[in-house]
Amino acid sequence: MNGMLLAAGVTAAGVAVIHLVAGHADVVRPLLASTLAQVPKRTMHSVWHLVSADLVFAAAALVYLGLVQPEGTRLVGLLLAAHFAAYAGVFLAITLTFDGSSRLFRLPQWLLLLPVAVLALLGSV
Template structure:
């Protein structure tokens, strides 16, 4: 068993759960209640669901890689580490566009995604 990958998978599952619960309350509900035109509104809603699926599948993959340790697990893990690091980077760059001293916490998703990236990288090298 690969401990860091298992920790990454469990953490990623937690991230997926937070995404599903908190993400539905805010920003999905306000988005759906907004006056935005139907096509962009439904497109953004679909993208939110795509991210949900992506996070769940990534978490499941990390747990599988940790427990089964199949051939190619290191490469798959490294790709998933880069994947989560890229997600974290996107949120970090966008959160830096906010003003104020608390701007790093305005979009705190990067704080959830970065540990998954680091644990996955450690378990894959």
């Protein structure tokens, strides 16, 4: 068993649950209620569901890697670490475009994604 990869997977599962619950309330409902044109609205709704699936599958993969450690665990773990680091980086870069002293917390998703990246990296090196 690889405890770091397992911890990354459990943390990623928590991120997926938060995404599904909070994201639906804070992002999807307002998006669908907006006056945005139908094509961009439905595209963004689809993207939200794609991210949902991505987070669930990535969490499952990390848990599997942590428990079973099949051949290729190191490579897949590193790829998933990079994957979560990229997600965190995108959110951090965009949140830095806000004004004000609390801008780092306007889009706090990076705070949830970065620990998964770090744990997956530590479990893969």
